[in-house]
Amino acid sequence: MLPEVVQEKLRALPAESGVYLFKDQKSEVVYVGKAKSLRSRVRSYFQSGGSDSRLFIPHLLETIGDLDTIVTANEKEATILENTLIKELRPRYNVKLRDDKEYLSLRLNVNHAWPRLDVVRRPSADGARYFGPYHSATAARRTLHLINKHFQLRTCSDLELTSRRRPCLQYQIKRCPAPCVYEVDPAWYKDQTRAVAMFIEGRHDELTRELHDRMHRSAQEMRFELAAVYRDQLRAIEQVRASQRVVVADDEVEKDVIGLYREGDLVEVVILHVRGGRLGDVGTYAIKHAEIPEEEIVAAFIAQHYGREQRVRGEEREEDEEGAGEEVREEILVPREIVVPCLPEGHAGIAEWLAERAGHKVAIVHPKRGARVDLLTMANDNARHSFLEKRRVSDSVDERLAQLQERLRLPTLPRRIECCDISHLGGGDTVGAVVAMTDGVLDKKRYRTFHVRGTGSAERGAGELHAGDDYAAMYEVLARRFRRGVAAASPYPNPLPEGEGAETPLSRDVSAPSPEGGGSGWGSATEESDPWELPDLFVVDGGRGQLGVALAAARDLGLHQLPIVGLAKEKENVMGETLVDRVYLPGQKNPIPLKTHSASLFFLARLRDEAHRFSNRGREKRGKARRFHSALDDVRGIGPTTKKALLKALGSAIGVQRADDATLLAIPGVNKRHVAALRKAFPAAAPAPIALDASGTSDTAPAETAPDEATT
Template sequence: MLPAVVTEKLDVLPTAPGVYLFKDKKGVVVYVGKAKSLRSRVRSYFQEGSSDNRYFIPILLRTIGDLDTIVAGSEKEATILENNLIKEHRPRYNVKLRDDKDYISLKLDPTDEWPRLWVVRRPTLKPGDKARYFGPYHSATAARRTLHLVNKHFQLRTCTDTEMKSRKRPCLQHQIKRCPAPCVLDVERRWYEEQVRAVAMFLDGRHDELSDELDNRMRDAARAMHFELAAVYRDQLAAIEKVREEQRVVAVDDVDRDVLGLHREGDLVELALLHVRRGKLADVATFSVKGAEVPDEEVVAAFLAQHYLPGLSSDDGSDVDADTALPIPNEIIVPIVPDAATGISDWLSERAGHKVALVHPQRGQRVDLLALANDNARHAFSEKRRASDDVQERLTQLKERLRLPTVPRRIECCDISHLGGKDTVGAIVALLDGEPDKKRYRTFHVHGDGAAPKTTDAAPAPGGEGEGEGEGMGSLAGDDYRAMYEVLARRFRRGLRKQESRAMAIAEGEAEQDDDKPTSVKDLAAKVEGDEEGGEWDLPDLFVVDGGKGQLAVALAAARDLGIHELPIVALAKEKENVLGDTLVDRVYLPGQKNPIPLRSHSASMFFLARARDEAHRFSNRQREKLGKRKRFKSALDDVAGIGPNTKKLLLRHLGSLKAIKAADDATLLAVPGVTARHVKALRRVYPAPTPAPAPVQPSAVIETKSPTS
């Protein structure tokens, strides 16, 4: 049921173009849209039996609390106003297609001594700048693919200016015939300038003109018996011909156009944009939109604004630079005419500096292009869904292979890292549906004061034979076991505490409901998430330890000592050779099973376990290195409460060393700029004031007397 205030406003909506804002019951703007007729557009959201795909309606009816409209002078003004309001309010239900405010371009500066082509994010268009920028490219993949093609076939340097100045001999690029090495070799300037010009023509798409020039140069070099140079020109011609073959001819005219295809399943939308340049299909870009409850025409309108127009701010609140926006073609073919299409077209034309037409074809060659774009969108949607389905299928295979009770969507893995028994760090990483879930990564500094693990038949005593990291390490293996026990006990304890908090919150909610006090699921979740351990300590579906039977026994002991018996725990041992020289592949040890399960490297089951283990190993080593670095650079003054980093620097800069600071009296310390009596008092709590040296004893005067007999 709509609020009364909304119903009243629907009856008096104007027919003029403008912008409408839907607000929730708290007055927060949740959606901003534009219309060439506010009355017909806004009322269409609330008409029963409408033929449009109104996925937004169920959410709108639940959340809307108010409605505002702003009348504009034209459709173009409505488009600009909508863009500014989205930028200001950042409504949660408006479609967001990208979060990167800069597109990649390729820069070629002919004024450099030895020009090169490199990737830039934000062109620096300063007065007098003669550099050329090619692009921008819609994706980093497209830009770097082009850069790789140029570097492979056109011999320009790839090193930076700093690397070029410091180089003493040619690099590998020269050895594989991709760079003439102007850094150390005598390169003919005219020939290098020809390469620069050829690269510019290639990126400009002037393939016919460039092919003619290269063909003439190849023939001249062959007649002069410069066969190696002729071979370079031959390879460049082959590269251009390959690009031509890849660019499928899809139109008979030379009009630059983009063709937008759309495929929707529920609130999931896939968009495919075909870039047609001079009648040839130059590239295809796809974009995924999740949670798109709005109609298709509004998805198309949002795409046109966010993809081509730099006025919409990025997610960090900053404006998109006009110089980094994608080039706007002469014609954009769309699958459905967006509302206020005339205003969008006028705004695009103003930004592009030429006429831009929005076309929804009904017949002819453009219909075939639109069908091709829709097919690409449908194919991209299927491919991305298939990738997601493959992950679920592989997780199901892992469940069956390891005989797990549930599909292991959340996997955690533990690894211990140390350096000669010191700087011991335990790391736990998490995977969610096969991808790293970094917000659940945890690091534990091992204190060594935890209870030692209990040894069993499956867990060798410290110093005994084991597998994994503890193998062959003598007494140090026991330290690994104790470290792993401490880390896992701390992690499992937090998970157990989280379960208890959740059970308590649910019990309190049931009690409140018995007292006729309604408690929502959101309120119960807030109680659980509000505990001191946070909301990221839930136990996973599968826990993996890096090692063999010994590490598995330690992990089981840590869990069972805390009363955790239902958590699936396995150990993953690395590939190795036995005493007979036979290669033992990666093996998984299960509780209560003597023989491990061998996993081939190409198996689907091995993929997730190996990824978790490798990520845990990387993360633990990184944290151990950071801990060791902090310890090596640590100063004794860091442990003095009340002495901060800046004060420490001032003391060391003026007095020179810790020994001098300890020996300094209060007056000397106060003479250091920035040091106050409070800092001196803090130092004196740790380092007492030096005892003043005793005053030197003055020798007493001796009066010489003569003996009476002398």
Template sequence: MAKPRSRRVPVAEPDEGIPADWKPRARNREQLLELVELLPNEPGVYVMRDRKGRIVYVGKARRLRARVRQYFNGHDNRLFVPALSKLLGDIESVVTSNDKEAMLLENNLIKRHQPRFNVKLRDDKQYLVLRLDTRAAWPKLEVVRNIAQDGAQYHGPYHSASSARHTLRVVNRHFKLRTCSDFVLQHRKRACLQYQIDRCPAPCVYDVDAQLYADQVRDVGLFLAGRHSELVSGLEQRMQAAADALEFEKAARARDQLRAIETTLQRQDVVGTGELDQDVVGVYREGGNVEFVVMHVRQGKLMGTQRFSEKGMELPDAEVLSSFLSAYYDEAPLAPDELLLPFALAEDDAEPLAEWLSERRGKKVPVKVPVRGDRKKLVLLAERNAASNFATRRSKRDDGEAALLALRKRLRLSRLPRRMECYDVSHIQGSDPVASMVVFVDGEPDKSSYRQFKIKGSGGELSQGHRQNDDFASMQEVLERRLRRALEHDDWALPDLMVIDGGKGQLNRVIAAMQDLGIALGDEGVDLVSLAKERRFAVTASKQGLERLREQGVAETPEATPGQALADYVVQTADDADDPGEVRPERVFVPGARDAIALPHGSSELYLMTRLRDEAHRFAITHHRKRRGKSSLVSVLDGIPGIGPATKRALIKHFGSVKAIKAASVEQLCEVKGVGGKLAEAIVGALSG
């Protein structure tokens, strides 16, 4: 058995690139499971390589073996997981001293190797902060990109250079701090232009009141920190004191500063009432495309918003968000007082993140998922921003093209499925069965091409009120009718891909119908697949299950339903079972393939297919409800003597629903052609009962 590649060093990393002598240690699921069992059950980072040696995923865990084992034990329902057995060639690990070290190492490895399944934020140079060193003799405000542990105040971050420099201009215009470098301050002999335009008191060459300058520095700190109420109160007192002392120049300066603050406040959205520095994260996702928004709320005011887009994300939401936060705060210059998220992270992801942020902030930083109140409103606002940004920034054509290409590759289709049709059957216990056909063109619904079908049944007996509870027969009938129209009418040309809702049995019935009509599959005809919904399976009555049953002393009795004892045993012991059951994700069956294809969770192709299937289901249910409503009305009217087909149609056309007919008076019923006084009274009598 192979030995695990694991080392207990807190800063060690896997070899750069692919080692020259690298060979996969696993080529099937069984060999991967052996590697998993050799992993240490300690904090650290795991690195998954494909069979060519490329790093495809980097993750962290509090217990490495337990986390990685989840990928292979049937408990992990992420749809990229089934592909791991065919994709992976090795799993390496690096043991760290604690969770926080694991998170930092994970960040470094992701940035270095850019794995396929990880969130990868670009090295962003848009993080700007304003630095104010209050310990200097004559402090100044400056724009910097990096934060040093030097005791200075740092304010921000600002998502763009223009935003940071606008704030700097406001401060320079109204608070009059020096703007020159320390070297110029020490060597200048004459006052510069900033002094001439009254933007600087020129401490470089003139005697300046140090206390007055210190007051200005303090005001700048309050202004940038968003503590405007405290700043305004101080300025108002200073302005009044200067006016009382007849120092009108000082009073005018304080007045101008107050006006500048008012103008700034008008530009800022007040989104909360707290006094904390909060970062609020919003997430919007469609398939593998994810939009993140980080709102910087300072003292209840929205100071700025940053946006990030990711593509090709196949992990679940919580893991994608955790990966994003690790990457974001690895680059962000400041940690907030509080972090608000739209949904929870895994416990072994949330705790190290909070600890890391707390260390950077210098005090405890809670990571919260609010469920009510002002904090919840902030999260909802961030999510609305993420959805809006997604709609604005994405290219539907590019996204649709990418999804179609991925779908063709995943399902091994003969052509790009630019036109797709999906079919679904709807009924209640066999009554009023109908079917829908929805059409997507280039990944988007083409509602003008939607069609509805009434299921006729063999010999058309369903039109006589019979029931049909056989979805297989109904689907076969609809597909035969649709395919015949393709042969007989030019405007019913075959699509690139036909999708039916169901499993392998449904697929085989449709294939038989196509063969009967002489329509080929693939290149010479049409691609065909069936989409089965995600399902959970409990323990089944297999031979092994029966053996376990006998070992527990559970025996079948002659009067019991066959298998009932096993079913009772499963129910009684479900809470104690180690394995709650197998999760079968949404699967696609294709002609000629023995096994179904699992579409990766969060992938664009899965999102496209489920949208198509759900739209077919919605359209079928809508049609069924309309037909059921009409049939119930017709059945009520059929029982009234004197109402024939023409009168029935006239009543339905005039009133539109059975509720409206029931509510109608005799006089209103007489307005319908063919309805006289006696018939109207008969209708009222029949429907009122």
């Protein structure tokens, strides 16, 4: 039975186009859709005996608690609004390209006097042109390498350009004209920049004609070296064309062909980029939990793929700081024609919206006959092949995990594994790192670093931690890690003390989605699991001694069933023979040797190496922070910019403490709030504002007080 509020809104639905939002009993949006007629579309969800076969419809009718509608002027506005709401609200039943902000793009700063092409991940509002995004880093860097090899643009940074006094190796091998040192014709360099843009956009025919004219003109003027440059560029274009497959001989319209393959709620989408009658590139995208029909999958993919928008903060940029905080739009190459396996609802509005973004007419086509059908068949076949290939990879991971489970006699399949390593430099800057792997893929969302505090835990009663004591450091780190795991597993977790663990989660973009399913042990491989949930297997870097410390830390907290093993590094014996890695198990005297190329060792060795890298990185960051630490860093209310201004004006933290209010306020960027924060942090520096009279004495402090005594 539908709630009464829903029934009332169903009776009052307008017939105009717009967007509808379904909400659950907690008023959280679970689905967002668009419609040409809100009345007919929304009512169709609740008609008995309807033909809607979407898997989530029964669950939607059970959970719906309310619905909202937003009327728009036309289908195009409904498409834009739907895409925006899905990105902001991320409803449960909508298709979401979770990794759509992680692809690389090529940046060409055409506003610079000497532009260069480089790879970026986050577009900025700097007036440059952005090409992409590329579906893989390999494709982006391959294009960059080809352009740098044949088109003579600089590859150095702006800082190197202004500071260099002699040309670099790129000039010696004829890949850069060296504008940093020599005089270069700006018009010629601008032509090279324009040729690069045409090459990336796939305008090969037009570019070939221009390069032929320039080559013949240069030869007639007896500028043979320049003619040779144009000749090499023509060969590069022919090389790219030769590697492309001819798919449409009589059609020069640039088009993208979208293929689709699904099994249940798992969908694989393939997009073929056809430029000038040739297949230029292929991109694949995996979508999980797609409990909607193909029409809505295609519509959601088009909207999110061609409508990527990113917000960029000024501090994320490497060069100039202008335009910080502006919303920027990445330059997606929208073709003139998009071939789809089925026409999505509201395709006319989607096409109008894309045409407005691209600046030219865009057609969404579902072919019935002709060459486009062959292209669509090719795209669907590629989607099926990609889906089965990823499934084979997933099956291979499960098989290797099963081997590891059998070899180490684990109670469950180790879908989630964690590894701990300790790093220090001469006993100082000690850092412990815990890295994680989910279904054979490094799970960087669960990475944690712990700053070792220098005292043993209360359970162990070790007292002060001695410099270089790896065992004591490991006990402290593991005790803090396991304590949080116990709190996460408890139905009534006790709050941990303030500052328990200096945990630092890393980047969200690099972990790949894991296959369905999870272990039945301590942890699970679901995205909704607690980040401190205990894993199916815990590995410590070291032998029997490190394993004993880890077992003590676990058992002191009541974790008697948590599988823990030790992994010893490879070593050489006195005969110079390399010994294989060994795994130490609790209660077993002899370790288990693992062959170098065994499937069992692959996951453990990779995770151990990652723990080494991550712990060393944490130790380097801590050491750098210690060496560059200033007393002003501990003042609440003083940020990096204000700190820099204070030190630049007064030279040191002691100079800041001794300065009076007038001196501080005279520094650009320092206001009364900053002065109050400094007085609170350094109360003995200046108990009150010091104002000197004509005789040179203070009317607020005793005249005999020495400056050194006032700042002690």
